[in-house]
Amino acid sequence: MKVQRAGEEEQQAQSKKALKKQQKEAEKAAKKAEKQAKLAAEQQETDEDDFAKDRYGICPMVQSQQKLGKQCFLVLRHQQFTVQALLAVGDRASKQMVKFAANLTKESIIDVEAVVKKVEQKIESCSQQDVELHVERVFVISQSEARLPLQLEDAVRPEGEGDEEGRATVNQDTRLDNRVIDLRTTTSQAIFRLQSGVCQLFRDTLINKGFVEIQTPKIISAASEGGANVFTVSYFKTSAYLAQSPQLYKQMCICADFDKVFCVGPVFRAEDSNTHRHLTEFVGLDIEMAFNYHYHEVIDSITDTMVQIFKGLRDRFQTEIQTVNKQYSSEPFKFLEPTLRLEYKEAVAMLKAAGVEMGDEEDLSTPNEKLLGRLVKEKYDTDFYVLDKYPLAVRPFYTMPDPNNPKYSNSYDMFMRGEEILSGAQRVHDAQLLTERATHHGIDLEKIKAYIDSFRYGAPPHAGGGIGLERVTMLYLGLHNVRQTSMFPRDPKRLTP
Amino acid sequence: MKVQRAGEEEQQAQSKKALKKQQKEAEKAAKKAEKQAKLAAEQQETDEDDFAKDRYGICPMVQSQQKLGKQCFLVLRHQQFTVQALLAVGDRASKQMVKFAANLTKESIIDVEAVVKKVEQKIESCSQQDVELHVERVFVISQSEARLPLQLEDAVRPEGEGDEEGRATVNQDTRLDNRVIDLRTTTSQAIFRLQSGVCQLFRDTLINKGFVEIQTPKIISAASEGGANVFTVSYFKTSAYLAQSPQLYKQMCICADFDKVFCVGPVFRAEDSNTHRHLTEFVGLDIEMAFNYHYHEVIDSITDTMVQIFKGLRDRFQTEIQTVNKQYSSEPFKFLEPTLRLEYKEAVAMLKAAGVEMGDEEDLSTPNEKLLGRLVKEKYDTDFYVLDKYPLAVRPFYTMPDPNNPKYSNSYDMFMRGEEILSGAQRVHDAQLLTERATHHGIDLEKIKAYIDSFRYGAPPHAGGGIGLERVTMLYLGLHNVRQTSMFPRDPKRLTP
Numbered sequence: 003m004k005v006q007r008a009g010e011e012e013q014q015a016q017s018k019k020a021l022k023k024q025q026k027e028a029e030k031a032a033k034k035a036e037k038q039a040k041l042a043a044e045q046q047e048t049d050e051d052d053f054a055k056d057r058y059g060i061c062p063m064v065q066s067q068q069k070l071g072k073q074c075f076l077v078l079r080h081q082q083f084t085v086q087a088l089l090a091v092g093d094r095a096s097k098q099m100v101k102f103a104a105n106l107t108k109e110s111i112i113d114v115e116a117v118v119k120k121v122e123q124k125i126e127s128c129s130q131q132d133v134e135l136h137v138e139r140v141f142v143i144s145q146s147e148a149r150l151p152l153q154l155e156d157a158v159r160p161e162g163e164g165d166e167e168g169r170a171t172v173n174q175d176t177r178l179d180n181r182v183i184d185l186r187t188t189t190s191q192a193i194f195r196l197q198s199g200v201c202q203l204f205r206d207t208l209i210n211k212g213f214v215e216i217q218t219p220k221i222i223s224a225a226s227e228g229g230a231n232v233f234t235v236s237y238f239k240t241s242a243y244l245a246q247s248p249q250l251y252k253q254m255c256i257c258a259d260f261d262k263v264f265c266v267g268p269v270f271r272a273e274d275s276n277t278h279r280h281l282t283e284f285v286g287l288d289i290e291m292a293f294n295y296h297y298h299e300v301i302d303s304i305t306d307t308m309v310q311i312f313k314g315l316r317d318r319f320q321t322e323i324q325t326v327n328k329q330y331s332s333e334p335f336k337f338l339e340p341t342l343r344l345e346y347k348e349a350v351a352m353l354k355a356a357g358v359e360m361g362d363e364e365d366l367s368t369p370n371e372k373l374l375g376r377l378v379k380e381k382y383d384t385d386f387y388v389l390d391k392y393p394l395a396v397r398p399f400y401t402m403p404d405p406n407n408p409k410y411s412n413s414y415d416m417f418m419r420g421e422e423i424l425s426g427a428q429r430v431h432d433a434q435l436l437t438e439r440a441t442h443h444g445i446d447l448e449k450i451k452a453y454i455d456s457f458r459y460g461a462p463p464h465a466g467g468g469i470g471l472e473r474v475t476m477l478y479l480g481l482h483n484v485r486q487t488s489m490f491p492r493d494p495k496r497l498t499p
Numbered sequence: 500m501k502v503q504r505a506g507e508e509e510q511q512a513q514s515k516k517a518l519k520k521q522q523k524e525a526e527k528a529a530k531k532a533e534k535q536a537k538l539a540a541e542q543q544e545t546d547e548d549d550f551a552k553d554r555y556g557i558c559p560m561v562q563s564q565q566k567l568g569k570q571c572f573l574v575l576r577h578q579q580f581t582v583q584a585l586l587a588v589g590d591r592a593s594k595q596m597v598k599f600a601a602n603l604t605k606e607s608i609i610d611v612e613a614v615v616k617k618v619e620q621k622i623e624s625c626s627q628q629d630v631e632l633h634v635e636r637v638f639v640i641s642q643s644e645a646r647l648p649l650q651l652e653d654a655v656r657p658e659g660e661g662d663e664e665g666r667a668t669v670n671q672d673t674r675l676d677n678r679v680i681d682l683r684t685t686t687s688q689a690i691f692r693l694q695s696g697v698c699q700l701f702r703d704t705l706i707n708k709g710f711v712e713i714q715t716p717k718i719i720s721a722a723s724e725g726g727a728n729v730f731t732v733s734y735f736k737t738s739a740y741l742a743q744s745p746q747l748y749k750q751m752c753i754c755a756d757f758d759k760v761f762c763v764g765p766v767f768r769a770e771d772s773n774t775h776r777h778l779t780e781f782v783g784l785d786i787e788m789a790f791n792y793h794y795h796e797v798i799d800s801i802t803d804t805m806v807q808i809f810k811g812l813r814d815r816f817q818t819e820i821q822t823v824n825k826q827y828s829s830e831p832f833k834f835l836e837p838t839l840r841l842e843y844k845e846a847v848a849m850l851k852a853a854g855v856e857m858g859d860e861e862d863l864s865t866p867n868e869k870l871l872g873r874l875v876k877e878k879y880d881t882d883f884y885v886l887d888k889y890p891l892a893v894r895p896f897y898t899m900p901d902p903n904n905p906k907y908s909n910s911y912d913m914f915m916r917g918e919e920i921l922s923g924a925q926r927v928h929d930a931q932l933l934t935e936r937a938t939h940h941g942i943d944l945e946k947i948k949a950y951i952d953s954f955r956y957g958a959p960p961h962a963g964g965g966i967g968l969e970r971v972t973m974l975y976l977g978l979h980n981v982r983q984t985s986m987f988p989r990d991p992k993r994l995t996p
Contacts, residue, residue: 004756004957081756109957144928146957182953185755194757198712202702215695217782217968219987220717220765221730221741223994233718234733235741237779238771238991244718244732251987254996258682259501259578260691267764268717274735282734285714431641452996456679460501460606460643471714490716490748494735497720499751499949 004186005110005146006084006154007077054096058103059141072097074104077128078114078135082191082325084128087116087135094138103137109146109154109183115139129188151180158187160329174485181490181499192325193487196315197475199322201266203314204287204469207307213262213289218251220244220268224449231273233282244270247468249400250453252290253429256464257456262291262303269468274494278483279421279473283492287474289426290466297402297412297428300465301388304426305341308386308416312337315478323479332480335385335419342378342387346410349389352377363393363409375420385477390414392427399443400436402428402465412465418477426467433457501683502607502643503581503651504574551593554636555600569594571601574625575611575632579688579822581625584613584632591635600634606643606651606680612636626685648677655684657826671982678987678996689822690984693812694972696819698763700811701784701966704804710759710786715748717741717765721946730769730779741767744965746897747950749787750926753961754953759788759800766965771991775980776918776970780989784971786923787963794899794909794925797962798885801923802838805883805913809834812975820976829977832882832915839875839884843907846886849874860890860906872917882974887911889924896940897933899925899962909962915974923964930954 073090089095089103106112116135124131156170157177163169177184184190205215221235222245233244245251248265255263269286289307293299312335315323323334350362353370356377360370378387394403394411404410413427430436433454440447440454447454475487485491490499570587586592586600603609613632621628653667654674660666674681681687702712718732719742730741742748745762752760766783786804790796809832812820847859850867853874863871875884891900891908901907910924927933930951937944937951944951972984982988987996 079756081758111957111959144957144959147955150956182751182755183956185752185757191756194713195711197714201712202706205699205702209699214692215698216691216986217694217765219780219989221767221780221989221994236731237994238769240994242994254679255682255986258679259576259688260682261578268714270718272735283716283718456996458644459647459680460608460641462608462641489713489752492716492718497718497734497737497739499953 003078003080003112003114005076005106005108005112006079007075007108052096052098054094054099057094057096057139058099072100074100076103076106076137078112079186082188082195082321083130084188085130085133085135086121086125086128087114087137089137089140094136099140103140106140106142107146107148109150109186110142111144111146113139113141113143150183152176152183154183154187157184158189158329161331174483178485178491178496179499185489188325189329192322193475193479193481194489196319196322196326196479197471197487199315199319200311200471200474200478201287203311204307205264205266207310208262208264208289211262211303211307213264213291214255214260216248216252216255216260216263216265218245218248218265218267220270231271233270233272244272246271247286248288249468252288252466253400253464254453254456256290256292257431257459257461261462264289266471276494279476281472281484281488281491281493284473284484284488285471287469287471288466289469290464292462292464297463297465300426300428300467301343301390301414302340304416304424304467305343305388309337309339309341311474312386312478326479326481330479330481335478335480336379336383337386338382338384342382342384343390344378344387345391346389346393347391349374352381363395365393365396371417371422372420375417378417379420385419386417388414388416397427399439399445400427400429401439402430403439414467416467416469418474419480421473421477423473423477424467424469426465428463428465431457431461431463500575500577500609500611502573502603502605502609503576504572504605549593549595551591551596554591554593555596555638569597571597573600573603573634575609576683576685579685579692579818580627581685582627582630582632583618583622583625584611584634586634586637591633596637600637603637603639604643604645606647606683607639608641608643610636610638610640647680649673649680651680651684654681655686655826658828671980675982675988675993676996682986685822686826689819690972690976690978691986693816693819693823693976694968694984696812696816697808697968697971697975698784700808701804702761702763704807705759705761705786708759708800708804710761710788711752711757713745713749713752713757713760713762715742715745715762715764717767728768728770730767741769743768744783745785746965749785749963750897750961751950751953753787753789754928754956754958758959761786763968773991776973778969778981778985778988778990781970781981781985782968784966784968785963786966787961789959789961794960794962797923797925797964798840798887798911799837801913801921801964802840802885806834806836806838808971809883809975823976823978827976827978832975832977833876833880834883835879835881839879839881840887841875841884842888843886843890844888846871849878860892862890862893868914868919869917872914875914876917882916883914885911885913894924896936896942897924897926898936899927900936911964913964913966915971916977918970918974920970920974921964921966923962925960925962928954928958928960930958 073088076087078085078087089100091097091100114137116137118133119136120132121134152172157172159169159171221242223242232246235242235244247269252263252265265288267286268283270283273280289304291300291303353360353374358370379385391404391410392413394409397411397413402412404412415422416424430439436454436457440450472484472487476484481487570585573584575582575584586597588594588597611634613634615630616633617629618631649669654669656666656668718739720739729743732739732741744766749760749762762785764783765780767780770777786801788797788800850857850871855867876882888901888907889910891906894908894910899909901909912919913921927936933951933954937947969981969984973981978984
């Protein structure tokens, strides 16, 4: 367990000047502490008459900062959970032992042996409110440096509370620069445990439906989506690209008889977008599936998978959801069964009725997507829906045209809380039509020859889509920045840690 | 279902010349077929008195090559399974319909409606040997081109049989160049379904043990393993690298309180090795875990995970194992419980006893690894074992030295059928010792500052390892080339498809 708070000291919000001053003091203190620790170690060796000397341990590097009285409180943390611990001079602890505990640096890892006792008054500051630990042994496993790059209590302060009460919060760059500390907050622990759950629910649902997991290459010889926004890699004496999606490969697997496939893996976009929802590297949850008669069979499979994820999160990750809500409050995520499916035309009509001026075959802007989300929520009371039949002109060349209206296509996006989380379509599975569509889009046929050739030897009709994992986690929890749901986010300005 | 064989025609092994000739003929035939198809379509429109005209369909592109008699046999394939189908002129099929079926091109996708009938004599050439289909309707969903880049029956021919009987086999490059066709073989279908199972068993076992799945970045700012063999990526106005392992990130997660983590994802090695077991991009199954007293707790977790995978494959993928064995025969994979663990010293002694000359702290060469595998199999009857306590000098800088012998380390490899599938170790979790070890290895401390700093704020003792998915699949099935277990393999000479 980690020591979250030791002694009675409480660190306050600090100005830069104060930080510098403290840094100097910390350096001084560190030197002093080293001396003291050495001294303490020597003392312990000779201090044969301490009856509790096998009940605590001292590392050569322990830093002694503060002298204390007869008892000391610690807050111990293990992942999402915290508990109060008490050491009092008495049968099981000596004065030296209490002093040792009071001087433990925050975030040090310790082993404790203790008796669990009920408390009369709830301990509001800990997750375990009805009990405390009466410590009988305490050993340091790993000593933290005295000065932390950020304070965990600042990093979990509820949104807005910092401003109102003038207490410190931690800005996003400080968090990300010191991600190892920031990930220790109860909020981060909950976010990433829930995200692990999203992956697990996604895969379990699909495996139950007879899907096969595939692994697709990330280093590719030709830019998969036309050539824009692609990262270049030096590859021995030539150069290659990083895959912008597993699109072509999962389609090749469908042509290779795998029938229903999925993959989970990194996706790379060299897009210079510095927004709350764009990353240059994110995790794609990808699906591709042959169907019998209509691509709505595939939409139904995907929406059912999403619904299984939502239900699994709601039923198995309630602790995590509530932990995150303590810092970032949001309404519970709502969804319908069966999932609401609207046609693009209907969406445009709803937006126009709400005063938006736009063309019928114009793509949705981000603000219009969000507005549409609000309109849909009002009318249908759902945070999740499918928008079907996009205009053909705004979709990639491999999108199957709508047989009933050449201006539209058999393609769809899915939305959570008004933001896009999946883009998908029926793909053209006929080499001749695919050639025509690629030519229409001005794509160099030579570069996609292998792709087109895949459809020459028997290719079933198929459709699929790609889901952004970080967006699903962000939007399910009602968070506001995709960097909160990427452990080590990458954007045009951030490559570390 | 796909048509695997139509009519009575059987394609023979072909010389290059014959292939060229055939190509020309095919082109001619294609033109002719187009005409015929058009004709046939017209004929069908007018041929009002065909009583079976709603029982079959004709695509404008169907190629008619051959006239037949009163019945025709098809072999239909769905993934790993094949069945014989029969059309005979009678109640349910007209002469035209039988002709249509006999002219179906191989690998075309069709829908059939048929009656399943028992047969008296086993059909040796199909996986479904006791029944055949009496076809009543047949419709083409997707027409294959008449000339295939490779023949599926050649591609599944058992090893050796091609040579002995002078029948065609398909070489590896032809297979990989036409992977969409090659992946349709029963062998490929079985290999990749089993591989999907390896991933599933790996994750399910670890999730049951309380592990959390993490996602680590693949684009990184500093080469993770010292700087050799790393791919460079253009990253906006700067450059970056492709991660050679998730090593540093999974350790950071341990320092961030996640306790036990795993990840499944691509790993990149810019190594110019053209061997049977090296890829430039492969899938890593990675584990990292905090422990209490001894890194053997982690070895036990990993070996137990491997044993669960072996058992799961044996119990749930027997069909796939047998399918692969038909083409590539091998002995069933043997393992012990608990897993055999040998010390490096013992292995060197075994090799020396077998006549190998080597130094005590010298690394194992590939031939010596294989020889050791044979010696271990003879002595202990297992295809899976752990080699523990490697010489410190042959391991990376972050490996924890053996406290009892400074020449050795708390590190280990795991082997399947005499080849390495996992490399792992207890990691140094103390910033000061890590700095010392990095300096000893001549590593630029400035470049790994963020990594070293991760251990300054409380870091638990921890160990882990990385497993190569393609190697596990290859060695479990007793295959001989890792390209057989990578859907779209990448090596110094191959970037496509």
